[in-house]
Amino acid sequence: MATTSIRLPMAAQPPVRQLHIRALSPEQLGGLLEMLGRCSASSLFHRFHGVTDGTAYARHLVATSGHETPHGLV
Numbered sequence: 001m002a003t004t005s006i007r008l009p010m011a012a013q014p015p016v017r018q019l020h021i022r023a024l025s026p027e028q029l030g031g032l033l034e035m036l037g038r039c040s041a042s043s044l045f046h047r048f049h050g051v052t053d054g055t056a057y058a059r060h061l062v063a064t065s066g067h068e069t070p071h072g073l074v
């Protein structure tokens with residue numbers, strides 16, 4: 001069975017909100033590590049594109065916050 005997607009006319013679409021991305025702060029590290037601890041191995045594999053628990057990467061992000069870096073968690 002085929003499916004059809006429907007796109008609303010431009011005038012009927014809700015307004016787009018601006019997205020703001022902030023650097024991680026050291027105060028947020030605990031919550032981030034707790035969140036990573038709740039992720040399944042499959043979720044972590046797809047997020048980080050490899051086998052990891054994500055904690056080393058999260059600690060690196062906090063350590064380099066405030067500096068220009070190509071890294072980010074979205």
